[in-house]
Amino acid sequence: MRTGFIQHWLGKQAASGAGIAQFIAVLFFALFGLALSMFLAVSFGAKDLSLSTVWTAIIHYNPELTAHQIIHELRLPRVLAAAVIGAAFAVAGALMQGVTRNPLADAGILGVNAGATFMIVLCFAFFPNLPYSALMLLSFMGAVLSALLIFLLGSSPGGLTPLRLTVAGAVVAALLHSLSSGIAIYYELSQDLAFWYAGGVAGVKWHHLELLAPIILIAIAASIALGRSVSIIAMGEEVAVNLGVKTKRIRVLGMAAALVLAGVSVSAVGSIGFVGLVIPHIARKLVGVDYRLIIPVSALLGAVLLVLADLAARMVNPPKELAIGVMVALVGVPFFLYLAHRERRNL
Amino acid sequence: MEYTLDRRRRAMTVGAILMLIAAGIVILSLNTGSIRLSPMTVIQTFIGKGSPDDTMVLFEFRLPRILVTLLAGIGLGISGAILQGLSKNSLADPGILGIHAGASFGLILFVTFFHSMNSMSSLLIPFFTFAGGTAAALLIVWLAYDRHQGFLPVRLLLIGIAVSAGFSAISLFLSLSLDEQTYAFTARWLIGSVWGRDWIHVYTLLPWIAFIVPYVLLQSKSLNAFSLGDELAAGIGTPVRRQRLLLLACAVALSCASVAMSGGIGFIGLVAPHIARRLVGPMHQHFLIIAGLVGLVILVAADTIGRSIFQPNAIPAGVVVAAVGAPYFLYLLRRTK
Numbered sequence: 001m002r003t004g005f006i007q008h009w010l011g012k013q014a015a016s017g018a019g020i021a022q023f024i025a026v027l028f029f030a031l032f033g034l035a036l037s038m039f040l041a042v043s044f045g046a047k048d049l050s051l052s053t054v055w056t057a058i059i060h061y062n063p064e065l066t067a068h069q070i071i072h073e074l075r076l077p078r079v080l081a082a083a084v085i086g087a088a089f090a091v092a093g094a095l096m097q098g099v100t101r102n103p104l105a106d107a108g109i110l111g112v113n114a115g116a117t118f119m120i121v122l123c124f125a126f127f128p129n130l131p132y133s134a135l136m137l138l139s140f141m142g143a144v145l146s147a148l149l150i151f152l153l154g155s156s157p158g159g160l161t162p163l164r165l166t167v168a169g170a171v172v173a174a175l176l177h178s179l180s181s182g183i184a185i186y187y188e189l190s191q192d193l194a195f196w197y198a199g200g201v202a203g204v205k206w207h208h209l210e211l212l213a214p215i216i217l218i219a220i221a222a223s224i225a226l227g228r229s230v231s232i233i234a235m236g237e238e239v240a241v242n243l244g245v246k247t248k249r250i251r252v253l254g255m256a257a258a259l260v261l262a263g264v265s266v267s268a269v270g271s272i273g274f275v276g277l278v279i280p281h282i283a284r285k286l287v288g289v290d291y292r293l294i295i296p297v298s299a300l301l302g303a304v305l306l307v308l309a310d311l312a313a314r315m316v317n318p319p320k321e322l323a324i325g326v327m328v329a330l331v332g333v334p335f336f337l338y339l340a341h342r343e344r345r346n347l
Numbered sequence: 348m349e350y351t352l353d354r355r356r357r358a359m360t361v362g363a364i365l366m367l368i369a370a371g372i373v374i375l376s377l378n379t380g381s382i383r384l385s386p387m388t389v390i391q392t393f394i395g396k397g398s399p400d401d402t403m404v405l406f407e408f409r410l411p412r413i414l415v416t417l418l419a420g421i422g423l424g425i426s427g428a429i430l431q432g433l434s435k436n437s438l439a440d441p442g443i444l445g446i447h448a449g450a451s452f453g454l455i456l457f458v459t460f461f462h463s464m465n466s467m468s469s470l471l472i473p474f475f476t477f478a479g480g481t482a483a484a485l486l487i488v489w490l491a492y493d494r495h496q497g498f499l500p501v502r503l504l505l506i507g508i509a510v511s512a513g514f515s516a517i518s519l520f521l522s523l524s525l526d527e528q529t530y531a532f533t534a535r536w537l538i539g540s541v542w543g544r545d546w547i548h549v550y551t552l553l554p555w556i557a558f559i560v561p562y563v564l565l566q567s568k569s570l571n572a573f574s575l576g577d578e579l580a581a582g583i584g585t586p587v588r589r590q591r592l593l594l595l596a597c598a599v600a601l602s603c604a605s606v607a608m609s610g611g612i613g614f615i616g617l618v619a620p621h622i623a624r625r626l627v628g629p630m631h632q633h634f635l636i637i638a639g640l641v642g643l644v645i646l647v648a649a650d651t652i653g654r655s656i657f658q659p660n661a662i663p664a665g666v667v668v669a670a671v672g673a674p675y676f677l678y679l680l681r682r683t684k
Binding site: 104109153164165166168169170171172174175178179181182185186187188273322323325326329330332333334336337341 | 438442443490502504505506508509510512513514516517519523535538540581613657660662663665666667669670673675676677680681
């Protein structure tokens, strides 16, 4: 009776005209917002360029004009990277929140980013000349290792409650961060690595993007494909089992996708927390509880958030640039406190 | 009665052993580093028979640093013990709860205003870190305290983690506008490198420890009462509200003054009380001072290990402590229900 109801309801909501219409409207607005913020981000910066210059630089690229060069070589890759990586962190957060049924899950808070960063620090210390593709792979492995560590340590006879997972994640993150700093100091790498701690998209070039973007897009597509099962898992273990969802397999797949997204992103821009925390909650407010809808909306909104955060980081105190991670944290921390306060009855 | 006496005797023995261990480590740590002082030289220098060079190295360079480390270790250990007693939460630690993040915010404000760390103005550093730590503590209490349920253990940690992330973000924001040298200093400070190495730093830290620790020891009865629960504590005549605030202020002051001179070292406040409880039991009149001594031993050992094993670039004591303390925390977390 109960499962039938939920199945009915899930199918109904996704199929109902009103739900779909709202989803399409949200999608449309998010796309529009993304396009607008990307245009703004390309045109403003240390040197302001008019929107028409941006447009012609994209349509008819002329390598002899400085403005076109700035746009093509500096602004465009970094804005695209901010968008792609914002989407990746947001989707990773949504997946983690879904499969762990933890409203406070996020790649930064759960220590996954710290694992990836730790691996990158190790690479810088011992194999300084690795190509970017190897760095990306190792960063992903770091994410996997720290996630395994957290799940192993966070689980206990009492079960893996959201709070326990979050606390274990935070302490693993503190540990890995501390070890990373120690290695960085010992091998005198602090200068090279400051960028990875705070996060920054300024260093992303086209050749990074060529490698990064396809992986992230495929992982996001896979996440959307998992969406239906994830939304059922998010309703509870029993419901999911009753509905015939292979919970274990979906959990592993979902976490794997999230780890790919987070690990690959960290290898390019360093650790940026809170995107994956804030965005899925906003998406849920907008389109409901169906992860098939939450994931694409999260991707778009995450892209908008990071593009704007990058723009803000450049605009606050030009020509100096602030760390993009700081800009996001300034929004994300109050939100986290608010969530922790609101969820306290359930935690 | 006999039981109490027995406990007291045990606490004294344990305390004496810990002091001996600390003395051993100090002698070892004097015998490492770029200028080594052998135990014999140290003793000779102390009784005034050393060469002028040794005297200068010992009294001007090594001794102040060791004293700062000892005092900071005591402060951190006792601060963690108070916090664990007040919140009835065996996972409480000033670092994890975000008090250190508040303190580091205060430190960065200080560097932004004064630029220099070694002049007389360094006497003011603990006040800045204390103000930052208090801000963080108030925020945590405000967000985590529930009128009906008190401090729910894991929620307290969660709020602490969030507050800590917030203050770190603001600190990072401010620290990026510092000049390169100050930035390098704050970066090292943040991960817990014992930097206080002049007599002025000893004088800065000493009054905080020397006044607050005895006061807290006098209050160990109320801490015992708190561990019975608020209602019972009120029942046996403890002014619960006022005492809680006062003791919380003491804990914050101790940890903030300590980290002001020793850098943001976490996990000592977590580990030291646990070890102390194992050694002498939960009565605060014995347990507090032992927690302080265990903290002292840990910090001196971590500082020595960081400096002597990892040559030529010393690793901050905070990293060594975290490498041991964080796994211990995870172990405790796994065991708690």
